[in-house]
Amino acid sequence: MELLTIGDMAARSGVAQSALRYYEREGLIRATRTGGNQRRYERHELRRVAFIRIAQQVGVSLDEIREALAALPENRTPTKADWARLSARWRHTLDERITMLERLRDQLTGCIGCGCLSLQRCRLINPEDRLARLGEGPQLILNPPLRQ
Amino acid sequence: MELLTIGDMAARSGVAQSALRYYEREGLIRATRTGGNQRRYERHELRRVAFIRIAQQVGVSLDEIREALAALPENRTPTKADWARLSARWRHTLDERITMLERLRDQLTGCIGCGCLSLQRCRLINPEDRLARLGEGPQLILNPPLRQ
DNA sequence: CTGCTAGTTAAAGTTAACTTCAACTCAAGG
DNA sequence: CCTTGAGTTGAAGTTAACTTTAACTAGCAG
Numbered sequence: 167m168e169l170l171t172i173g174d175m176a177a178r179s180g181v182a183q184s185a186l187r188y189y190e191r192e193g194l195i196r197a198t199r200t201g202g203n204q205r206r207y208e209r210h211e212l213r214r215v216a217f218i219r220i221a222q223q224v225g226v227s228l229d230e231i232r233e234a235l236a237a238l239p240e241n242r243t244p245t246k247a248d249w250a251r252l253s254a255r256w257r258h259t260l261d262e263r264i265t266m267l268e269r270l271r272d273q274l275t276g277c278i279g280c281g282c283l284s285l286q287r288c289r290l291i292n293p294e295d296r297l298a299r300l301g302e303g304p305q306l307i308l309n310p311p312l313r314q
Numbered sequence: 315m316e317l318l319t320i321g322d323m324a325a326r327s328g329v330a331q332s333a334l335r336y337y338e339r340e341g342l343i344r345a346t347r348t349g350g351n352q353r354r355y356e357r358h359e360l361r362r363v364a365f366i367r368i369a370q371q372v373g374v375s376l377d378e379i380r381e382a383l384a385a386l387p388e389n390r391t392p393t394k395a396d397w398a399r400l401s402a403r404w405r406h407t408l409d410e411r412i413t414m415l416e417r418l419r420d421q422l423t424g425c426i427g428c429g430c431l432s433l434q435r436c437r438l439i440n441p442e443d444r445l446a447r448l449g450e451g452p453q454l455i456l457n458p459p460l461r462q
Numbered sequence: 463c464t465g466c467t468a469g470t471t472a473a474a475g476t477t478a479a480c481t482t483c484a485a486c487t488c489a490a491g492g
Numbered sequence: 493c494c495t496t497g498a499g500t501t502g503a504a505g506t507t508a509a510c511t512t513t514a515a516c517t518a519g520c521a522g
Contacts, residue, residue, distance in 0.1 A: 267408060320468085353470090
């Protein structure tokens with residue numbers, strides 16, 4: 167059971183040591199300590215780091231990533247099935263994000279592309295035809311959660 | 315030539331007044347002033363705001379958005395052609411982002427999905443087969459710009 | 463004129479995700 | 493034993509994109 171130093175982890179994962187310490191403080195990865203208080207990582211922590219970076223690319227926050235990682239077993243090395251279960255979640259998130267961007271792209275092409283980018287008429291800006299249905303109310307740009 | 319107050323702009327764009335002031339400080343939108351120093355917006359500034367929010371959804375930073383908006387004419391209301399020219403840029407960015415996410419999704423399915431998420435063997439983690447080609451060097455997770 | 467809502471400013475606060483810094487300690491080679 | 497490179501800590505700094513606050517002014521109805 168060979169353990170990795172923080173330097174090893176940084177080199178093999180491409181993630182800075184300061185980030186690895188940060189992830190540990192945030193409860194995303196774990197390390198044991200040597201007698202001299204240095205961190206030693208088990209090999210499977212590398213997989214956690216990989217998972218973290220991938221999820222970040224998908225646009226998931228560290229908070230959500232921590233939550234997902236909490237589904238891994240505490241007292242044994244995660245199995246393939248454990249990881250597969252987690253990845254299913256991101257797969258779904260990814261699908262959603264891709265769909266959103268594709269819709270945005272298609273509408274962009276036919277909408278800003280044509281120069282019509284009008285808050286009154288554009289489906290991109292006023293997606294559910296809110297203006298038409300709600301009459302005088304405020305016309306929201308894009309999707310809901312834009313706070314006022 | 316009816317001008318809009320900041321309240322009008324906020325209501326019609328769904329963007330907070332504080333954000334509109336911030337955009338102005340950052341040089342993304344412009345307003346004239348009344349005798350009493352209140353902002354008055356021309357109608358086409360709404361289109362700018364729409365453009366800003368759309369670009370943000372695509373993942374573009376305000377810095378880049380400002381740069382893009384700088385291509386609009388200073389001294390006349392932008393035409394459809396002006397907007398179409400700008401949108402072409404985002405269209406391209408969008409395409410790239412979608413492609414990236416699709417690649418990520420496909421690899422996620424076949425890679426984390428299968429539980430193999432291994433830094434040594436996984437194409438997702440080690441995309442260009444760096445390990446194989448470069449021998450002992452550090453193995454970077456995902457795409458390049460991960461600083462050390 | 464009185465009130466009230468809408469608008470103004472500069473400055474400070476917020477959040478995420480880290481990095482940088484200063485001041486040390488550990489581990490290993492010679 | 494000495495030196496050097498790797499590791500440790502808490503605290504403060506960084507960046508983007510805003511929001512909040514406090515103290516004040518404008519515009520308009522009655």
